[in-house]
Amino acid sequence: MAAQRIVVTEFGTKAVSDPCHTIFKRVAAFFSPGESLSDNAMISVYPFGDEFYTFTEAPIIHRIDPTTLDTLERVDVSEHVGIVNHTSHPLIMSDGTVYNLGLNISMIGPSYTIIKLILNKNSGTTYDFLVCYSIKTMVLFVLGLSESKRLSSFEQATIVATIPVRWPLHPSYMHTFGITDHYFVVVEQPLTVSVPSMIKNQVTNSPLIESLRWYKDEQTVIYLIRRKDGKIHKTFVAEAFFYLHIINQYEEENNIILDICTYRDPSMLDCMYAESLKNIQKNPDYAKMFRGRPLRFVLPFADPTNNHSVDENSGLLCSTQTIIYHLNNKQIFVKPELLCDLGCETPKLHYEKHMGRSYRYFYAISSDVDAENPGTLIKVDTVNKTWKTWNEKNIFPSEPIFVPAPEPKSEDDGVILSSLVWGKGLENQVGVIILDAITWKELARAEFTTPSAVPKCLHGWFTPKIF
Structure with missing residues (x-):
């Protein structure tokens, strides 16, 4: 930031060359x-x-x-x-x-x-x-x-x-x-x-x-x-x-x-x-x-x-x-x-x-960018080869993180946490959604705005120890 230029080459971006490096x-x-x-x-x-x-x-x-x-x-x-x-x-x-x-x-x-x-x-x-x-x-x-x-x-x-x-x-x-x-x-x-x-x-x-x-x-x-x-x-x-x-x-x-x-x-x-x-x-x-x-x-x-x-x-x-x-x-x-x-x-x-x-x-996010609503959360049953989806217009959820119930009665007994970003004029709006992992229905969400646009995240981890 202080240099006002890219100083380190990343995966897809080139840094400004340092003339001191032979x-x-x-x-x-x-x-x-x-x-x-x-x-x-x-x-x-x-x-x-x-x-x-x-x-x-x-x-x-x-x-x-x-x-x-x-x-x-x-x-x-x-x-x-x-x-x-x-x-x-x-x-x-x-x-x-x-x-x-x-x-x-x-x-x-x-x-x-x-x-x-x-x-x-x-x-x-x-x-x-x-x-x-x-x-x-x-x-x-x-x-x-x-x-x-x-x-x-x-x-x-x-x-x-x-x-x-x-x-x-x-x-x-x-x-x-x-x-x-x-x-x-x-x-x-x-x-x-x-x-x-x-x-x-x-x-x-x-x-x-x-x-x-x-x-x-x-x-x-x-x-x-x-x-x-x-x-x-x-x-x-x-x-x-x-x-x-x-x-x-x-x-x-x-x-x-x-x-x-x-x-x-x-x-x-x-x-x-x-x-x-x-x-x-x-x-x-x-x-x-x-x-x-x-x-x-x-x-x-x-x-x-x-x-x-x-x-x-x-x-x-x-x-x-x-x-x-x-x-x-x-x-x-x-x-x-x-x-x-x-x-x-x-x-x-x-x-x-x-x-x-x-x-x-x-649990996953959709990679079909031409879908009717590309911002989709997906639950896949690998035994029956069936799936459930959640989406909402103009909302793009992040990687869905599964949090099990305290005493789960089934593999999917728990909730899904996913952060949300908006598009098309609402780039400063962000949120977190909680889905029932069994029914794939929304349980709750929190929304707020930020001073600037927020990029979509990649990966995360849930830990109950810090709460």
């Missing part, structure tokens, strides 16, 4: 993400024990005061686990353990790594990440520790899995990943980050989006990694799709059920520019670019037996229409089924009880 400094900065990447952690917020951290995809997180929203601490995760980025959606387990997925670039190339942080009373929250990590780097880091030093939670992070990158110079762009009782689930989509382009853009000070590459003729690869030893258990392939958010994943019989909000391609990212938003009405393909649907993939993790033989074109177990094919190259091709014929985004569920476990309902 080409060599800019290239070197690529390997020091804590210094070169934006620390604008504006995507998500997660609890680590009794602390709250905000996330972006750069490996810099901020501990905040959940009451005042003041920044209490800036943490450069790359100093502890050697990553250049991580997802903005770590996974919080019921015991407080935290996992995340990141990328490490070493002399032998990039790799994905899973890191783990464990809640530790002596040092605060411990943090596990899935990152691209070099074993060499890990050894040097361990040898450099002092036995007498009291380690912070982040310094005690451990690497629990390493996954090779399909294309060494083009690691996949990953916004999230999954976990079940026995497996990590990593979805390697054919939207990649070009390492040569990243280095070039570091010199030219260009935004990350210019380094993204979409390989439409390549398949999406899904890895099942065993939690007990960090090894790849099985690999599946599917048609190319773009995704940001996994809805949930869980084990059922000998299968992993994986639900994802998918798009045919990532062209919707090009619609996020301010200029594109201004010219929506002039772009006949704008709505098509946002056409996404939630899909279910069923991944058999057990080898075929006499009781459950899986031949080419055969159906899977469970009440699902997903089909798998065993290909000649020993790969398993998965054809998903549709969960809901509406575009769903920022999916939420009863996280504390059902994340990584069997579930029935998820």
Whole structure:
């Protein structure tokens, strides 16, 4: 603000170049993400024990005061686990353990790594990440520790899995990943980050989006990694799709059920520019670019037996229409089924009880920008493949957050919280709505006006502890 210009390059915006930075400094900065990447952690917020951290995809997180929203601490995760980025959606387990997925670039190339942080009373929250990590780097880091030093939670992070990158110079762009009782689930989509382009853009000070590459003729690869030893258990392939958010994943019989909000391609990212938003009405393909649907993939993790033989074109177990094919190259091709014929985004569920476990309902906002009312909240029944919607003209709700009843009698026994913004002349009006999660009817709302327009938020978290 004080500089009256953009001073840090973001995902889609370019900063004004600093003449004091030489080409060599800019290239070197690529390997020091804590210094070169934006620390604008504006995507998500997660609890680590009794602390709250905000996330972006750069490996810099901020501990905040959940009451005042003041920044209490800036943490450069790359100093502890050697990553250049991580997802903005770590996974919080019921015991407080935290996992995340990141990328490490070493002399032998990039790799994905899973890191783990464990809640530790002596040092605060411990943090596990899935990152691209070099074993060499890990050894040097361990040898450099002092036995007498009291380690912070982040310094005690451990690497629990390493996954090779399909294309060494083009690691996949990953916004999230999954976990079940026995497996990590990593979805390697054919939207990649070009390492040569990243280095070039570091010199030219260009935004990350210019380094993204979409390989439409390549398949999406899904890895099942065993939690007990960090090894790849099985690999599946599917048609190319773009995704940001996994809805949930869980084990059922000998299968992993994986639900994802998918798009045919990532062209919707090009619609996020301010200029594109201004010219929506002039772009006949704008709505098509946002056409996404939630899909279910069923991944058999057990080898075929006499009781459950899986031949080419055969159906899977469970009440699902997903089909798998065993290909000649020993790969398993998965054809998903549709969960809901509406575009769903920022999916939420009863996280504390059902994340990584069997579930029935998820809640989302509409991604169908050409719908009669695009500002729609959606409840999806994944068993019956039915859905309910709530909307009101000129209102655009945020990610729906489920809050369970004190003694819930069913999975959806609780309420939905969603912030509201208005359009078309009411940009200064904001609010919060409460829906009955069972009936999907409005229970209450609060509305107020602000001195200036309020942007729509991305992700949030509910905690009863501060009320």
